[in-house]
Every structure is written in C-alpha cells, then in structure tokens.
Amino acid sequence: MSVKQALLALLEQEPMYGYQLRTEFELRTGSTWPLNVGQVYTTLTRLERDGLVEGAGADDEGHQMYRLTPKGRDEVASWFTTPVPRTQPPRDELAIKLALAVTVPGVDVGAVIQQQRSATMQALQDYTRLKRSGRPDAANGADERGEMAWSLVLDSLVFAAEAEIRWLDHCEARLRRAAQDRSRAAATQPSTQPSTQNTGALR
Template sequence: MSIRQAMLAILEQGPMYGYQLRAEFEQRTGETWPLNIGQVYTTLTRLERDGLVEVVGHGGADETDQADTSSDRQVSYRATEAGRSEVSEWFATPVPRSQPPRDELAIKLAIAVTLPGVDVGTIIQRQRSATMASLQDYTRLKRTGRAATPTEPADLAWSLVLDALVFDAEAEVRWLDHCEARLRRAAADATEVRRQAPAATTAEEAAR
C-alpha cells in the first residue's frame, strides 16, 4: 500500500515522530488522503516489525503537538538500510495498472444501462454537475491557495496533486459526455430500427 512506502520515503529525511510524519505527508498532499494518527502509528509498528524502520529513542525532534503525551507516542523512528532499499524499489517500479481500481461510477452506469426503468440520462447529468463542482473546488484551490505560487517543494507537490485531481475529474466529465452522446445515438438507432421493423437488418447495417 502506497501510504506505507510514502511514510518510509519521508522518514529517509531523518528521524520523526508520528505527528511530524503525518504533517510532512499532508504538507505534500493537502488533506486529499487524510491520515489518522492511529493509522500512522499502526503503520510504523508494522514497519518496525518488518525491520524497515527502527526506534531512535526519545527527544531529538521538536514535537509541538501536546494532544498526546503518552511516552510510547513520543518515540521517533528512522528508516533502516532495508527500509531505504524498499523506498528505492518503490520509486523504481511503475504503479501497476493491470488491476484497475474499482470505479463505482463505471459500475453504476454499466448496471444502469442494462436495467429497464432507470433514467440513465439523469444519472449522468447529476454526476456531471457533482464532478464539475469538485473540479471548480480544485481549480479554486489551484489558483488561490499555497499551490497557486509554489515557493517550496512541498507546495509544488501539493499543486501537482491538485493537477492530478483536476485531470481525473476532467476525464470523468469527458467520459460522461461521451456516454451521453453514445446513449443518445443508440436510442436514435433503436427508434429507427423500430420504424423500419421489416428492414431491421438493413437499418443496423446503416447505423454502423
């Protein structure tokens, strides 16, 4: 899972507490994929179990978050040699696309077009408005937030994450437009076929 490798890669910079690690992660990615602190420590514990990070003891880093003062959470971690090679491996390996992430919208439309009595056009329009609204939000953040004029590498990183969200949303809107156009064409063809029922085969030929 990428959060694990991302945390490990950030730890290469030097020892950190869990809270710092989370802050560094969110500095680069905004709150697009929020990490809860429990998740951060669970991941650190597993990384330690697997020999990829080690505890460097208490103190050393300037932890300012007083929300949690229990001693086991004041521990800082650093990447081990094995951890470093896992990070290099991660950067060297393309993210696989062979297993497409589950796409709820594609699944929803795929089911909807096969069921009688579902208004696919309305589903598409509602989705397009919702996706467009997100696209407007991302664009607003891009032109007004710290991503607008990035001065630090972490700001540039956040601006690139926003670009990824923008391109993703744009692709979804384009796909919805495409679905709408194809469904309209299919509906028109179906009407045509019904009208020329005796010559159905010819109409199908013509539609191609």
C-alpha cells in the same frame, strides 16, 4: 494510494514520530487524502515487524521516534523507480454505478450522468479557484518544494475531473446513439399484427 511507501519516503529524510508523519504527509499532498493518526501508527507497527523501520528512541517530549533500516531504504528506492501498475486498476465507483445503471431496469441513466456531471463540474471549479488562490499555508513560509508538491497534486485532481467530464459526455453520446439505433431498428421491423383484410367468405 500506498500509505506504507509514503511513510517510508518521509522517514528517509529523518527520524519522525507518528503524528509528525501524518502532518508531513498531509502538508505535502495538500490534505487531499487525510490520514488517521491511528492508521499511521498501525502502519508503523507493520513496517517495524517487516524490518523496514526501527525504533530510534524517544525525543525530548517522549514521542517514540522511528527511522528507516537499510531494507527500508531499498524499499523506497524500488518504489520511486517502479511504475505504478495499471493491470489491476482500483475500483472506480462511478464506472461501477453507470455499468449497473444501464443494466438495471427503471434507472434513468441520463439523470445519473447529469447529476454526476454537475457534481464533477463543481469540484473542478473548486480546484481551479484553489489553484488561483495558492497554497493555504503559503503565507506561513511554505518551502518551494512543498509548494511544488501541493501544486502537482492539485493538477492531478484538475486533470482527473476534466477527464471524468469528458468520459461522462462520451457515455451520454453512446446512450443517445444506442437509443437512436433501437428506434431505427423498431421502425424497420415488419409488422407482426394479424391481417384484418377481408379474404371473402369461405365456401
């Protein structure tokens, strides 16, 4: 997730200060990826250094406001029109865990898969309940676009959980087939035990 581009996209609408940006980001993404306000201000400092935002003075309460520069607007436009690259996917902790589990002796890979499946199923049920109950702040007059943004993020989490469960099922099936193949291979191997047949006394 690019906090940098997200903050720039929010600033394209109007000048804001750090805490406002944090609130808006979490509101629009259903608080799925909470931001530390210190991270927001650190990012704003870097954006200002790179000429993408500039100070816009202080508001009536003394908050330092930030606004986009023309270079910043170009950056936002480029972000929205450029596909998210998949050539270098982010590290997937679960995939790494299973890749190591199948190569480390003594690890019960089946148990690892079952535990993860239970946890992912629980998360999927939580997302589904949340989807049925609606956005938490809907009663406070959340606007239609905010509702749509929240719903799309929730859909993404649901689809990701469903895909993870299918992948875990696939991993379990492959492990089962591999175990069966090893059993069949062992059964067809010729015996290497020394013969105990009596060949008669040496003369």
